Amino acid sequence: MPNIKKIAEMAGVSISTVSRVLNNHPYVNEQKRKEILSIIEKLNYSQNSNAVHLVRGKTNVIGVVLPFVNHQYYSAIIEGISRMAAKHHYNIMLCQTGYSPEKEIEVLDMLKMKKLDGVIICSTINGWQELEKYVKFGPIVTCEDTVSSYMSSVYIDHYKTFALGMEYLIEHGHRRIGYCVGRKNSINSLNRKQAYLDALSSIQVMPKEEWGFVDCFTVEDGTRVVQSLLQMKERPTALLVSCNHIAAGIVKAAPKSGLSIPGDLTIIGCDDQQIAEILEITTIAHSSVDVGAGAFTLLHDHITKKNKETKKIELFPKLTKRLTT
Amino acid sequence: MPNIKKIAEMAGVSISTVSRVLNNHPYVNEQKRKEILSIIEKLNYSQNSNAVHLVRGKTNVIGVVLPFVNHQYYSAIIEGISRMAAKHHYNIMLCQTGYSPEKEIEVLDMLKMKKLDGVIICSTINGWQELEKYVKFGPIVTCEDTVSSYMSSVYIDHYKTFALGMEYLIEHGHRRIGYCVGRKNSINSLNRKQAYLDALSSIQVMPKEEWGFVDCFTVEDGTRVVQSLLQMKERPTALLVSCNHIAAGIVKAAPKSGLSIPGDLTIIGCDDQQIAEILEITTIAHSSVDVGAGAFTLLHDHITKKNKETKKIELFPKLTKRLTT
DNA sequence: CTGTTAGCGCCTTCAA
DNA sequence: TTGAAGGCGCTAACAG
Numbered sequence: 001m002p003n004i005k006k007i008a009e010m011a012g013v014s015i016s017t018v019s020r021v022l023n024n025h026p027y028v029n030e031q032k033r034k035e036i037l038s039i040i041e042k043l044n045y046s047q048n049s050n051a052v053h054l055v056r057g058k059t060n061v062i063g064v065v066l067p068f069v070n071h072q073y074y075s076a077i078i079e080g081i082s083r084m085a086a087k088h089h090y091n092i093m094l095c096q097t098g099y100s101p102e103k104e105i106e107v108l109d110m111l112k113m114k115k116l117d118g119v120i121i122c123s124t125i126n127g128w129q130e131l132e133k134y135v136k137f138g139p140i141v142t143c144e145d146t147v148s149s150y151m152s153s154v155y156i157d158h159y160k161t162f163a164l165g166m167e168y169l170i171e172h173g174h175r176r177i178g179y180c181v182g183r184k185n186s187i188n189s190l191n192r193k194q195a196y197l198d199a200l201s202s203i204q205v206m207p208k209e210e211w212g213f214v215d216c217f218t219v220e221d222g223t224r225v226v227q228s229l230l231q232m233k234e235r236p237t238a239l240l241v242s243c244n245h246i247a248a249g250i251v252k253a254a255p256k257s258g259l260s261i262p263g264d265l266t267i268i269g270c271d272d273q274q275i276a277e278i279l280e281i282t283t284i285a286h287s288s289v290d291v292g293a294g295a296f297t298l299l300h301d302h303i304t305k306k307n308k309e310t311k312k313i314e315l316f317p318k319l320t321k322r323l324t325t
Numbered sequence: 326m327p328n329i330k331k332i333a334e335m336a337g338v339s340i341s342t343v344s345r346v347l348n349n350h351p352y353v354n355e356q357k358r359k360e361i362l363s364i365i366e367k368l369n370y371s372q373n374s375n376a377v378h379l380v381r382g383k384t385n386v387i388g389v390v391l392p393f394v395n396h397q398y399y400s401a402i403i404e405g406i407s408r409m410a411a412k413h414h415y416n417i418m419l420c421q422t423g424y425s426p427e428k429e430i431e432v433l434d435m436l437k438m439k440k441l442d443g444v445i446i447c448s449t450i451n452g453w454q455e456l457e458k459y460v461k462f463g464p465i466v467t468c469e470d471t472v473s474s475y476m477s478s479v480y481i482d483h484y485k486t487f488a489l490g491m492e493y494l495i496e497h498g499h500r501r502i503g504y505c506v507g508r509k510n511s512i513n514s515l516n517r518k519q520a521y522l523d524a525l526s527s528i529q530v531m532p533k534e535e536w537g538f539v540d541c542f543t544v545e546d547g548t549r550v551v552q553s554l555l556q557m558k559e560r561p562t563a564l565l566v567s568c569n570h571i572a573a574g575i576v577k578a579a580p581k582s583g584l585s586i587p588g589d590l591t592i593i594g595c596d597d598q599q600i601a602e603i604l605e606i607t608t609i610a611h612s613s614v615d616v617g618a619g620a621f622t623l624l625h626d627h628i629t630k631k632n633k634e635t636k637k638i639e640l641f642p643k644l645t646k647r648l649t650t
Numbered sequence: 651c652t653g654t655t656a657g658c659g660c661c662t663t664c665a666a
Numbered sequence: 667t668t669g670a671a672g673g674c675g676c677t678a679a680c681a682g
Binding site for chain 3: 003004005015016018019020022023047048050051052054055056
Binding site for chain 1: 371372373374375376378379384386389393394395396397400401403404407408411416417418419420421428434435437438439440544573577599600602603604614
């Protein structure tokens, strides 16, 4: 592999001059520039990124941290990030954590080690207090609501999401309402639960422990919920579900067990996965692609120092009524 | 930011010694090792990856090239790659090309520029002859069938896939058969078409041009297919569809237009997207996660020189009968 | 067991 | 408009 020195030798100039044409600097004799370019061409030379990164102190690579790549909520976010990143000539290091705290830290360490110019955290397991320790190594943007004043974020207030859903259900006469969320104690789950509890309390209804389902992530989890429902003496008439894939599982499994939807069971899902459209599931959604695009923009502004202060961008989901309500 | 020199100074040793403890080399006084470690801890130091990459000549990063991230066929492949990569301490650079030839070349250039240790191409737009030019810069593995003897691949022979589907349809009495594929002239599409034509010719049926749909990628394309079908004087009784998302669009749209499935129209999809399971679509599938995992393994073996010769791994999909046939 | 030294490939003053 | 020289931060012989 040729290097800059070799090119310089062949062109009979110094490596500085070669460097100048490589980086489109002015003050290079047009004749020499042409000559150098042709040699570069002939030798099929290109810069060694690692050397460039080392000397420049940046890589034009950002890290994207998420629990599961093969999950449409996240792949939509990646889509948004990808589009914007391509526009600004940034590359994406994709890091699937499976919600392992260590894996998340590993990525943050890559920031510290200058392998990454910045990081977007789609969903954290360590929590923002931990993330905060790394902002001194480079900008971090989250796609979740964080209280931290050191990190920008694009987020949805899931208290509002669930509040919106509960309002709809209550307005439509439901009193026996249940819900499904993912990780039991994540910020988002806790917010959702609070909205649920507050709404019930506003109509003087006591929440029923067994109607709150946790650890729901996939279609299979949805069918599991239906199984549980069938065992109950008293069943909810409606379910507010934090993700459409779970909702899809419920919607497919319920009729097979004799529960008609929305007759016996009303379902409201969340997010903008296409499955909701296909199965005609009522959903409360925002654009996940926009989340990703927004996160990249915030991050990019920080990297390029366009803005120093952190920024919080809230996205407001809205309810689309379809056939499960 | 502290560097190795600073650590050496503070510990009163040379940078070599620090480097040794950093890389777990033997022959370091246990006392000094402890001391150095504690200073590293105190200063919250860590190596500069770019310097390490430069001097080692590798980055432990591989590139993954695909047209669309937000498409379940590809996100499943990424899942497979991610899992294996994590196991071997490799990172993934994700590159969405949108089938732009230039974007694909950009990634290959990153291989040339030592930013990447290897590349996995999930679907190429430039074609294998072009890719081949880059193997001298590092190993390239594809998830498509390539004739190249310079690149390993994990692939499905889509001639066989469609042949399998046609056989099923013909056995079940269909004679008026159509098909849907993605890019009109991609290798895979051409292979599929050939299988289709060969099957028809084997039963002495003349193919009908308008029953071959191209540029089908999404659910919406599926509904578009149904629109076209409705305009036809003579309609096919069955459709072999290269991707379940298109099939999903057809399955949802058809009944709304009075075409019952499988009564008026039999549908066979392809690949293992969950949507097929949910909508009970008969499909011809292999595990896409396995494709990714296999591709990484091949690539890793090349990077670590475990095997020099290229290897071709063929995966055989099988037909799962459900409710659309 | 430890330090010196020579790179890895490139960018960027500085002086000419 | 050009070149020399000094890093960027680290690894790896080599010599002690």
